[in-house]
Ligand code: AMP
C-alpha cells in the first residue's frame with residue numbers, strides 16, 4: 001500500500017515504524033515529518049493543514065490511505081476533504097474532532113450518551129468560576145474550552161491560582177470547572193469506523209515535567225504498556241477493555257453517529273480509575289503521544305490492515321487487535337526549558353549507541369538534520385527512547401541505558417517512568 005502519514009512527532013514516527021515492521025512492502029510517505037521519520041519514510045512537500053492540497057497530492061500519487069497524526073489537521077477539516085473525494089483516511093472529520101477540540105462539546109456528548117465523567121460547570125464569568133470552585137471544593141480543576149496545546153488545564157489546591165487561570169481563558173469563552181477525580185490515569189485507544197470499535201492495549205502517560213509527578217503539565221514525559229495493576233484490579237486486561245468499550249466508547253460512537261458526525265479514526269479515552277469506578281477526563285481524536293510509542297511496538301496485528309478497515313468501514317470484519325506479551329517503556333528527552341520555553345537548535349548525539357542496546361529504538365519527536373549532517377533539536381520534546389523487554393525491570397533498565405547514551409546539552413528527562421511497575 002501507499003500510505004501518507006501527516007505529522008512530525010514521535011507519535012508519527014511510531015506509526016511509521018509499525019507500518020514498516022509489517023514487512024509488507026508499503027510505500028511510506030510523510031509530511032512534514034522530521035529527521036528520524038526521514039530515515040523510515042519519504043518526506044513529501046505538502047501542507048498537512050490544507051485539505052485540498054493533501055487531496056490533490058493523494059490523487060496524483062495514488063495514495064491508498066492517509067493517516068492523520070495530530071489534532072490540528074483534524075480540527076482544520078482535512079479528513080473531511082479527503083473523504084469527500086473518496087480517499088481512505090484514518091482520522092475524524094472536523095465535527096467529530098470537536099470531541100477533542102471543544103471540552104463543552106465533549107461534555108454534552110458524554111452527558112447524552114450516559115458516559116461516566118466528572119461533574120462540571122461551564123462558567124462564563126469570574127463570579128461563576130468562584131462559585132463553582134467553592135461548590136466542588138479543593139483540589140480545583142479548571143479547563144479552557146478549546147485546544148490549548150496542553151496548557152489549558154490547571155489542577156491546584158490554590159484557589160487564587162485556579163481563578164487566575166480562569167481569568168486568562170475567560171476572554172476567549174466559557175471555562176470548565178470540574179470536580180477533582182482521584183486515582184491512577186489510563187489512556188485507552190479505540191479504532192473506530194464510525195460504527196464498530198476495536199480497542200488497543202492500555203497505557204499510562206506521565207504528564208508532569210518532574211519526577212514524582214511534580215512540576216508543570218507537559219505533553220507527556222514517558223509511558224508504559226501494558227498496565228499490570230489494572231489487569232489485576234479488573235480481573236484481566238480484556239475485562240477492563242470490555243468494560244470501557246461498553247460504558248464509554250460505544251455509547252459515544254453511537255451518539256456521534258446519531259448526530260450525523262460519525263467518528264472515523266482513533267478515539268482516545270483519557271480515564272481516571274477512581275474508587276467509584278472509571279471516569280472519563282478527556283477525549284482526544286487521535287493517537288496519544290507518547291503512549292503510541294509503547295502501544296504500537298506491542299501490536300502484533302498489522303496496523304495498516306486495522307487502520308484501512310477503520311477508514312473504509314469494515315472494522316467489523318477484523319478480529320480484535322492482538323498484542324505481544326512483552327512490555328514497553330518510553331522515556332522522553334526534552335530540551336532545556338521545556339515546557340515553558342524550550343531551547344532549540346542544539347546538537348544531539350548518541351542515538352546509534354542507544355539503538356545498539358537490545359530491545360531499544362529511538363522515536364524522533366523534534367529533530368532536524370543540520371548542515372553538517374548531524375542532528376539538532378527543534379522543539380521541546382526531542383526524542384523518545386523506547387525499550388521492550390520480557391518484564392518492566394528489563395524494559396526500564398534498557399530504556400535508561402539508552403537515555404544515558406543520548407547527548408543534548410541542557411536536556412532533561414524523568415527518572416521514574418514505570419518505576420512502580422518495575423519493582
Ligand atoms: P487534560 O489536558 O484534560 O488531559 O488534563 C491534563 C491533566 O490534568 C490530566 O492528565 C490529569 O492529570 C489532570 N486532570 C484533568 N482533569 C482532572 C480531574 N477532573 N481530576 C483530576 N485530575 C484531572
Ligand code: GLY
Nearest residue numbers: 205220288289290
Ligand atoms: N499523552 C497525552 C496526549 O497525547 O494528549
